[in-house]
Amino acid sequence: MSLSSISPKFRVAICGAGIGGLVLAVTIGKFAGCNIDIDLYEAHDAITTAGAGVSLWRRATEIIEELGMHDEFSRVSTKPSSSHGLLFRKSNAPESFEWFRYIFEPCGPSNLHRQHLVDILKKNIPSSCTMHFNKRLTKYDMESSGSLVLHFADDSTATADVLVGADGLRSSVRKTLFETIDPSIVDPSKIRYYSDPSWTGALVYRTVFPAEKLSKIDPNDLALKEFMVFCGKGKHIVSFPVSQGTQINIVAFVSDQQKSGTPFEGRWVSDVALEEVEEAYSDFEPDVKRLLKQILQCSENPSRWAVHVVNELPLFTCNRVVLMGDAAHAMMPHLGAGAGQAIEDAFVLGRLLAHPLTTLDNVPAALKVYQDVRLPFAQLAARESERIGYMYDFCSPGYYDGTDSVNKREELEILKGKIIGLRDWAAEGGAVAEWVKAESRLQESLCPERRENSVLCSL
Numbered sequence: 001m002s003l004s005s006i007s008p009k010f011r012v013a014i015c016g017a018g019i020g021g022l023v024l025a026v027t028i029g030k031f032a033g034c035n036i037d038i039d040l041y042e043a044h045d046a047i048t049t050a051g052a053g054v055s056l057w058r059r060a061t062e063i064i065e066e067l068g069m070h071d072e073f074s075r076v077s078t079k080p081s082s083s084h085g086l087l088f089r090k091s092n093a094p095e096s097f098e099w100f101r102y103i104f105e106p107c108g109p110s111n112l113h114r115q116h117l118v119d120i121l122k123k124n125i126p127s128s129c130t131m132h133f134n135k136r137l138t139k140y141d142m143e144s145s146g147s148l149v150l151h152f153a154d155d156s157t158a159t160a161d162v163l164v165g166a167d168g169l170r171s172s173v174r175k176t177l178f179e180t181i182d183p184s185i186v187d188p189s190k191i192r193y194y195s196d197p198s199w200t201g202a203l204v205y206r207t208v209f210p211a212e213k214l215s216k217i218d219p220n221d222l223a224l225k226e227f228m229v230f231c232g233k234g235k236h237i238v239s240f241p242v243s244q245g246t247q248i249n250i251v252a253f254v255s256d257q258q259k260s261g262t263p264f265e266g267r268w269v270s271d272v273a274l275e276e277v278e279e280a281y282s283d284f285e286p287d288v289k290r291l292l293k294q295i296l297q298c299s300e301n302p303s304r305w306a307v308h309v310v311n312e313l314p315l316f317t318c319n320r321v322v323l324m325g326d327a328a329h330a331m332m333p334h335l336g337a338g339a340g341q342a343i344e345d346a347f348v349l350g351r352l353l354a355h356p357l358t359t360l361d362n363v364p365a366a367l368k369v370y371q372d373v374r375l376p377f378a379q380l381a382a383r384e385s386e387r388i389g390y391m392y393d394f395c396s397p398g399y400y401d402g403t404d405s406v407n408k409r410e411e412l413e414i415l416k417g418k419i420i421g422l423r424d425w426a427a428e429g430g431a432v433a434e435w436v437k438a439e440s441r442l443q444e445s446l447c448p449e450r451r452e453n454s455v456l457c458s459l
């Protein structure tokens with residue numbers, strides 16, 4: 001029998017061709033071959049890359065390796081030398097100084113331009129995947145058979161056996177899932193809390209600029225080779241080289257904790273004038289202000305993002321619909337973990353769908369295994385990301401608050417210890433371990449005799 005004559009076991013619709021949706025398509029293609037048909041629906045007319053640089057940590061790069069993309073990836077990513085680590089400065093004047101250096105353990109991040117990552121993923125999209133552009137999902141309906149009817153903004157419809165919401169922060173899949181869920185599962189008064197994104201009170205200015213231009217102005221500028229964190233009261237700036245050191249990525253945060261959970265008035269993403277950024281950091285040390293000015297002068301207009309998150313969800317799946325990546329757990333970006341968590345979701349979910357035991361009849365059980373394995377860890381990453389951001393901003397209750405107190409040095413030492421502890425959140429475990437756990441749960445859930453055996457073994 002030729003491969004083409006084998007009919008696929010089911011048809012998966014992935015809504016959203018961001019990093020998460022693309023990695024999911026690659027994973028399903030690699031482990032299921034032509035056994036699963038994939039339709040990838042993207043709202044835009046092409047795969048776009050919102051934002052600039054991205055850092056991926058060991059847990060995510062292990063997956064890139066498992067999926068056979070390591071060589072392409074290492075050609076475009078930059079790894080800071082292990083002795084460099086993250087260099088923290090206390091940058092709010094009047095007294096500014098090098099605060100501490102956090103050495104990456106066990107290994108540091110791979111930094112790259114998002115466009116390069118997307119290009120690699122695009123090249124690895126399997127032949128079983130059909131891309132559909134200009135398809136903005138507005139909602140879905142579930143038929144009595146469990147199949148899904150997808151509705152798009154252009155009034156067209158499509159059907160699928162399984163629907164994956166990889167459609168980011170403002171996910172339409174998440175919205176429909178919570179708006180149509182049985183009230184015995186989710187309290188109806190919490191529906192909007194779960195379906196709507198929530199503003200964190202933070203704004204972030206982002207840009208990428210050519211390292212060459214900065215090097216001409218000051219060849220010794222720390223930003224050319226170091227992964228820097230400049231901390232101040234209610235704000236901090238992160239800069240690191242990407243694209244093998246040819247470009248510098250800058251993300252500058254300004255936060256107002258009091259506004260967390262309030263609605264953000266205005267456009268969530270907009271280009272801003274250079275003066276606005278300069279003004280935001282006017283109380284920073286002179287070297288940082290000079291760096292910012294140089295960067296801003298030699299880059300395109302920076303964009304300003306109002307940082308929104310998804311409130312902690314009680315579930316990631318219902319029937320044959322499942323959420324992943326930012327649609328499930330958009331988080332504050334302070335640990336540089338959101339894309340990595342989307343990649344981990346994609347890998348575990350893709351392998352569960354591709355598993356020979358998973359069929360159309362039992363797919364909800366497989367999706368439940370994905371939820372059991374991924375939800376706790378992704379939500380932990382989101383909580384730790386929020387906590388560490390407040391620490392960088394000297395706004396964490398009970399810790400150094402950015403003022404010029406007599407005990408400043410001691411308090412900064414305590415805060416440093418806390419930050420180092422939080423930064424090690426992902427030092428252990430990873431994709432392979434999670435996948436092994438997921439596979440054994442799948443076997444236990446789909447083959448009751450295995451579960452009985454494992455219970456007997458544990459007696």
Ligand SMILES: Cc1cc2nc3c(=O)[nH]c(=O)nc-3n(C[C@H](O)[C@H](O)[C@H](O)COP(=O)(O)OP(=O)(O)OC[C@H]3O[C@@H](n4cnc5c(N)ncnc54)[C@H](O)[C@@H]3O)c2cc1C
Pocket residue numbers: 015016017018019020021041042043044048050051053054055056135136137138166167168169170171172204206251305307324325326327330331333335336337338339340341342
């Ligand atoms: C300032 C900042 C810095 C960050 N830095 C890092 C970092 O260094 N490392 C890291 O790991 N993470 C980082 N993140 C987080 C990371 O960017 C996200 O977590 C990640 O991009 C999420 O990927 P995703 O595929 O889930 O969603 P998205 O990237 O948002 O992709 C969603 C896709 O779905 C499409 N879509 C949306 N709605 C619809 C619809 N209705 N129908 C069809 N398609 C739709 C969109 O067009 C898009 O292509 C950062 C985030 C910010 C804000």
